[in-house]
Amino acid sequence: MSFYSIDQTKCKKCFICAEVCPNKLLLKDKETGFPKMRIGAEAACLQCGHCVAACPVDCVQLEPMPNDHFLQVDSSLSISSEQADxxxxTRRSIRSFKSKPVEHDTLQAIVDLTNYAPSASHKQPVQWVMVESPESVREMAEMTIEWMMELRKNNRELAKKYSVAGLIAGWKKGQDLILRGAPHLAISYMDKNKTWHDTDSAIALSYLELAAHSRGVGACFAGFFTYCANDYMPLREKLGLQENHVCCGGHMLGYPKFTYPRIPMRKKLPVNWL
Known part of the structure; x- marks a missing residue:
């Protein structure tokens, strides 16, 4: 099978595959009238799968992406706009967690869904460290406090900016204001030389949070931990981050301790319509 091919017995010559191709690599074959890939276009293919996914008669095949690896859309699972709204x-940033751990399969399903987050040129550059052990999460919170203590000694200006004094004092009183006693932690990282790493990782982290919410799992962005993971070598070594890696963000994960029967108000959204 060639890189891009079609089953001519099925093809209706609708050229939807050509229309949805982001880089416009498909055209009409002058001899057969069927769609084909431009000569030498394989290197420019993003392997996004749009051509296969959009074909109404399932006649398109893309060599790097076998058709049996595509999931069939189940229209019965569609939700209304009101349900989606x-x-x-109702997504909340959860900072109070039950001690009950989240099942491994649930954590796996949550992080797996981030693989469907959009990324620039479909590079899918985001990688993850999933900390499943509550003891390890606690250790990483403590390492963040250690980093803050060093900041207070060596970089007072930054320590003041991050308000580390209160966080350290809280820790000494038994309050974990770093990772909030979460039983699990998801950390996204990327090669810092990749373009759009901030945007790609932010989208992936949002997918993770919404995937967690759909399964009754709470999440919250771990900002102080993220600062530490990009500056404190002992924590970077613990996470297995290399010199070229940037920690793009961490999410605390766990079952929420409390429910939220009401949706809070938001400030008026500033929108300029042109």
Whole structure:
């Protein structure tokens, strides 16, 4: 099979595959009238799968992406706009967690869904460290406090900016204001030389948070931990981060201790319509 091919017995010559191709690599064959890939276009193919996914008669094949690896859309699972609106609005940043751990299969399903997050040129550059052990999460919170203590000694200006004094004092009193006693932690990282790493990782982290929300798992962005993971060598070594890696963000994960029966208000959204 060639890089791009079609089953001519099925093809209706609708050219939807050509229309949805991001880089416009498909054209009409002058002899057969069927769609084909431009000569030498394989290197420019993003392997996004749009041509296969959009074909209404399932006649397109892309060599790097076998058709049996595509998931069939189940229209019975579609939700209304009202359901989607409530789902998005009821997402909360959770900072109080139950001690009950989240099942491994659930954590796996949550992080797997981030693989469907869009990325620049479909590079899929985001990588993950999933900390499943509550003891390890606690250790990483403590390492963040150690980093803050060093900041207070060696970089007072930055320590003041991050308000580390209160965080350290809280830790000494038994309050974990770093990772909030979460049983699990998801850390996204990338090669810092990749373009759009901030945007790609932010989208992936949002997918992770929404995937967690759909399974009744709470999440919250771990900002202080993220600062530490990009500056404190002992923590970087613990996470297995290399010199070229940037920690793009961490999310605490766990079952919420409390429910939220109401949706809080938001400031008026500034929108300029042109």
């Amino acid at each position: 409530q789902f998005m609005r």
